Amino acid sequence: MVLDIDYPGKHVLVVDDHPGMRASIRATLGNFGVVRTDLANNAQEATRRVRQEPYDIIISDYHLGEGRDGQQLLEELRHARLIPPSTVFLMVTAEAGYEKVMTAAEVAPDDYLIKPFTAELLHQRLNRILRRKAAFAAIHQAMNAGKVEQAVTLCDQLIAEQPALTVEAIRLKAELLSSIGQFEHAQRLYEQVIALRPLPWARLGLAKTLMRQGQTREAETLLQALTAEAPDYLAAYDLLARVQSLLNRPREAQETLQRAVRRSPNTLPRLKNLGEVAFANRDYAVAEQAYAAVVEKGVHSALRSPGDHARLARAQVDQNKLTQAGATLKALRAHYPNDPKAEFAALVVESLKETRAGHAEAAAAAVDKALTLNEAHGLAHDEAMTLDLARACLGAGREDQGKRLVTTLVHSNHEDGALLDKARNLFAELGRPEDGEQLVRDSIQAAVTLNNRAVRMAQQGDIDGAVELLEEAAGDLPDNVLIRLNTAHALLTLIQQRGWDAHLAARARDHLNQAKQRNAEHPKLAKVIGLFRDLAKQHGVMN
Amino acid sequence: MTTDARPALELTALAASQFHELKNQLGQLALALDEVATSHPDSAAALREPRINCRAIVERLVQILTLYKRDEGRLLLNVEAHDPAEFLTELVAETRTLCGPRLTIVVRHDTAPPFWFFDRYLVQIALFNALHNALKFALARIEISAEAHDGGLLLGVRDDSGGYPAHILADQGRQPGPSASGTGLGLFFAHSIAQAHENHGRRGELRLTNTDGACFQLWLP
Numbered sequence: 001m002v003l004d005i006d007y008p009g010k011h012v013l014v015v016d017d018h019p020g021m022r023a024s025i026r027a028t029l030g031n032f033g034v035v036r037t038d039l040a041n042n043a044q045e046a047t048r049r050v051r052q053e054p055y056d057i058i059i060s061d062y063h064l065g066e067g068r069d070g071q072q073l074l075e076e077l078r079h080a081r082l083i084p085p086s087t088v089f090l091m092v093t094a095e096a097g098y099e100k101v102m103t104a105a106e107v108a109p110d111d112y113l114i115k116p117f118t119a120e121l122l123h124q125r126l127n128r129i130l131r132r133k134a135a136f137a138a139i140h141q142a143m144n145a146g147k148v149e150q151a152v153t154l155c156d157q158l159i160a161e162q163p164a165l166t167v168e169a170i171r172l173k174a175e176l177l178s179s180i181g182q183f184e185h186a187q188r189l190y191e192q193v194i195a196l197r198p199l200p201w202a203r204l205g206l207a208k209t210l211m212r213q214g215q216t217r218e219a220e221t222l223l224q225a226l227t228a229e230a231p232d233y234l235a236a237y238d239l240l241a242r243v244q245s246l247l248n249r250p251r252e253a254q255e256t257l258q259r260a261v262r263r264s265p266n267t268l269p270r271l272k273n274l275g276e277v278a279f280a281n282r283d284y285a286v287a288e289q290a291y292a293a294v295v296e297k298g299v300h301s302a303l304r305s306p307g308d309h310a311r312l313a314r315a316q317v318d319q320n321k322l323t324q325a326g327a328t329l330k331a332l333r334a335h336y337p338n339d340p341k342a343e344f345a346a347l348v349v350e351s352l353k354e355t356r357a358g359h360a361e362a363a364a365a366a367v368d369k370a371l372t373l374n375e376a377h378g379l380a381h382d383e384a385m386t387l388d389l390a391r392a393c394l395g396a397g398r399e400d401q402g403k404r405l406v407t408t409l410v411h412s413n414h415e416d417g418a419l420l421d422k423a424r425n426l427f428a429e430l431g432r433p434e435d436g437e438q439l440v441r442d443s444i445q446a447a448v449t450l451n452n453r454a455v456r457m458a459q460q461g462d463i464d465g466a467v468e469l470l471e472e473a474a475g476d477l478p479d480n481v482l483i484r485l486n487t488a489h490a491l492l493t494l495i496q497q498r499g500w501d502a503h504l505a506a507r508a509r510d511h512l513n514q515a516k517q518r519n520a521e522h523p524k525l526a527k528v529i530g531l532f533r534d535l536a537k538q539h540g541v542m543n
Numbered sequence: 544m545t546t547d548a549r550p551a552l553e554l555t556a557l558a559a560s561q562f563h564e565l566k567n568q569l570g571q572l573a574l575a576l577d578e579v580a581t582s583h584p585d586s587a588a589a590l591r592e593p594r595i596n597c598r599a600i601v602e603r604l605v606q607i608l609t610l611y612k613r614d615e616g617r618l619l620l621n622v623e624a625h626d627p628a629e630f631l632t633e634l635v636a637e638t639r640t641l642c643g644p645r646l647t648i649v650v651r652h653d654t655a656p657p658f659w660f661f662d663r664y665l666v667q668i669a670l671f672n673a674l675h676n677a678l679k680f681a682l683a684r685i686e687i688s689a690e691a692h693d694g695g696l697l698l699g700v701r702d703d704s705g706g707y708p709a710h711i712l713a714d715q716g717r718q719p720g721p722s723a724s725g726t727g728l729g730l731f732f733a734h735s736i737a738q739a740h741e742n743h744g745r746r747g748e749l750r751l752t753n754t755d756g757a758c759f760q761l762w763l764p
Contacts, residue, residue: 020571021571024571024574024575024578027578027582028574028577028578031578031581031582094563094567114664115567115570116566116567116569116570116571116573116574116601117570117574118573118574118577118598118637118640119574119577119578119581119640120577120636120637120640121633121637123636124632124633124636124637125633128629128633163657163658164626164628164629164657164658165626165658166624166657166658167623167624167658168624196660197622197624197660197742199622199623199660230619232619
């Protein structure tokens, strides 16, 4: 396919720590018509430039001297959505480490170029990527509009029209199908690719679809083999650790992540994950190491947040390193001045620290301030933060507030075994295991009772009654994913019985969205979304 | 990749790191020469030889370093699906900038599969090497081809020269061989890269023949 590429209209950013290289890439680009080329000498400067103006093409070296490398830059730009999918990212790398670049993570550059390269090769490679972007443009557009099924259809069309892109299109199609819960179909696609060639990404995809269908042990076997045969394919370690956590082997999960971190010590999301797994294992030394690395390597990174300093301080408190914890909190406040989120995180850990030090009054003062901030800004939105706040409350004699926080959390997801364990642990560590047991039992009971009553009603044919009860329950326990899903299911059953009703459908959709936001991987979610789609299709409604 | 009991090259880690540096510096020199040739068309003809030579040296260094890595057991293939037609297009564009009007380059890929699985980078180096030889020896014509063959992909570079000397045909790139021109090393590299490609128990092959000139073929399973 010949395609005229409008190079004079393209805005290009070249990132390289070597001034000679930057200049020669710019000169080369000029020779095939690029007139607007900006230069950056490290990841930090690149991020700053990208925040200021949009680029069509980013050409970055993998090695950027001190600080973050090209892969981290790419991950940050994509994770923080600083660049749209249409922006081209070309990674330049020395031949010495190119396998690492290719397999570093699931976030891959559009293509890569191995040094030394010629002017013509750079030109050809850019042509190739831009042609590819054009071929996939309609699919990306459908994806951006949330029209996943249309995007899937377009993948099939692309395969028919441009067979050369078959494998790439199958890969995208499998990812799309997974995203709407069609794991069996996605699984067949991955198996189809593996039959041609056992490519690491296809093996990883297969393991993921198996995991999502509850075949956790099969997924583990595949991933063990993959990490053994392609030890540089780091995404496989991340998934293996998740699978091991699901199989209730948190120690092995931690070891798996530690193996990956040894191979590639700079990936912030993986370091944070290791920190959390280590916390769950009460291995506070490893948690401290992991978060210390996040804090150190994440300077100027959009992937670092005040919570990371707080987790570091928390790991230090847990090891009784109170002086270090104090220093970490000071650094936290200095890095994020006038940030209520940072202040809140600091106050929570400060309270834990004062409790440890035996300063009951200081501990109570800190936790009271944290509770006030939380009330004003709703800051305890994630599980770890909420549990820490609860721990601080209980430690500082704020019994009711502490219990209420844990109760709400358990209500939100009473089926999440790992969360329940954490809630029990919290009380166990305070020397009150029975209180934890009782509170968890009562909280589960409340959610289960409401849910069961509604399910019984539905089984007896009183769908209207079930809907009413469930919607009330969803009002009382807005974070409970199972109740949200059952409410949506009941609403859809009404549509099945009485025909399409836009009002009922909108309510069902709202509950589904709420559930998806809280736990996109709930085993029942895909089923109810599938039912919604089928009904919409049956009644000729596009969605 | 099969690792032979004995290393193909006698090279120390220090020498390897020096080679690496040299290769990078030469690479930048090559890029600078490209830039001058494009921005000053009148000097393009005079720069042709130095550019070809500069690249040939860079490629020999890359081959040496890759083989060294293989001997150390550190060479991992990065196999992905690629469009052979597109792959040849890149190769030809690159070659055209070097050969000038002296030679006709013919490209054939009408019977190539829509995609095939191989390590694009390593196969590209192997073919570049064959192309540079062809540029040196061809009289008027070079043919580059990709076709489906025997359940695999057959990539070919053929020139209209007098063909390979007998000892090269006899050896088929199986020895690194001492050769001032670097031909021996390049063919050994191509042989090694072909061997490293494996699919369902079959390994790739380098096939050297004299068919209306020197015919270099890489078969990938």
